[in-house]
Amino acid sequence: MNALATKADLAPLVTKDELKAALVPLVTKDELKAALAALELRLVKWMIGAVFAGAGLVIAALRLIG
Numbered sequence: 001m002n003a004l005a006t007k008a009d010l011a012p013l014v015t016k017d018e019l020k021a022a023l024v025p026l027v028t029k030d031e032l033k034a035a036l037a038a039l040e041l042r043l044v045k046w047m048i049g050a051v052f053a054g055a056g057l058v059i060a061a062l063r064l065i066g
Helices: 016-022 029-065
Strands: none
Touching: none
């Protein structure tokens, strides 16, 4: 059995140029920053809502007990 690869064995493999073309950035830094800013805003909104919901539950529990 021959352990050396021939040109025919290497033909179906990806070339360096094909690999470079496939590794282009999917998003730009500006697009990523904008998406993260929007995500941060959504997260802050949810956190504020959760604080109000928790405060409402505490107030409701205190009224129920007292």
